[in-house]
Amino acid sequence: MVDGDDMNKEVKKQLILSFVLLALLMTTLFFWYPNFVFHTYVETLDYQYCLSGTNDELAIDGYEIYQDGKTQGYGHARMISLKPDFFQKGDDITLTLVLSDDVQLAQSMTVENDHDVIIMQEQKTDQILQEDDIQKAQLQVEIVRDQKEIYSQSITMKNQDMLTYTGANKDYSLTNVYVTSSWLKTGIFSSKNEDIAKEYPYMIVDYLYLKDQDGSEDINDYERFVYMNGKTEDFLTNQMKNIGYYDGEESLLDMNLCCVITLMKEENDTNPYTFILPLNPVQKGE
């Protein structure tokens, strides 16, 4: 048996040793922390998908699913009816993208006029999306007219091949322009000049494709298919987004694309500063 004093000494020794070891361990953890964070919490890659699908009555394209920083969005699809008078004013349309049993992205809207083409809104979601599920997505289309369901079909959606384009000159750059064969999502404009928003408060961005693929290139051979006009600050903070559709026979991916940027000192500047940024693909999209 050890008496009380010896016991205390023993405990003190143990405690001191433990604290020394603990301090060593904490120091190691502290100095290793930046290294650990760098290798463990790798910058997450944003993603962008564009789905399309068709059946006998409907052609749907440009259904996008994307993550941009912390925002996850979906929708923005364009629906074209292949039969006359398919959509009528007052129809309630519900689109549900079924990715799995748990993840279903729904959105609905009311048709406001008798057009054959309907563009759906974009929606935000917090649901966790699995990339594998997107490859086998189904789109459930339901149309309600006068409180009666008149149409309910499931369309298999195909993930479109996508390329990311960029364009840049010495002072300005345009990144993350997403392009598929018939669809384009505008990119992020940035400038080396930090005071550009003060110097030129307004700007116009046009996306163009080359009409004829013969050798001679002239700006008049280009066709404009996306037009954006707004405050420079909104462009710089990436609040200006737009979608362009191309309905020709060829694929946008085989065409020459470029972007015309017009910087203006006032809203109706008669002598704006205009330049062209040719767009080039940078990497294969998923």
Next chain:
Amino acid sequence: MQTKRKDLMTIYMLRNAFSTLFIALISFIISLIAYYHCTWIEALQRLFLVNIYTTLYFLLIWLLNYMIFEISKIIYDTYEKLLSYKLCIVLLLMAIIVFWIPMRDLFQWNFSLLFVLIALRQVKQLWIHKKRP
């Protein structure tokens, strides 16, 4: 009698090692799932297969947990007479307060769970003492 005691000691140490390992593992998995929005299987892969830095840090955190737990035991055994349920309540409160301390969620979960474990161990000791004063 001596060997039986030794066996018990080994079992206790193994149990403590496992529970602290479990805490570190759970914290890492929660943190990775929250960051990557992935499944727990992918989180496990990221923890053990992707790079050695993550795995080593995980092992160090486990060691840290184990040491803190053992030290808490030593302190507890020294001041056994002073102990009451009050300390457990303080520990459980700390386990909640930790979530308001600005640090990575990995550490928040890890320390929260660790405090809960220490509190549980004390409740167990107190209960034994009540039975056999």
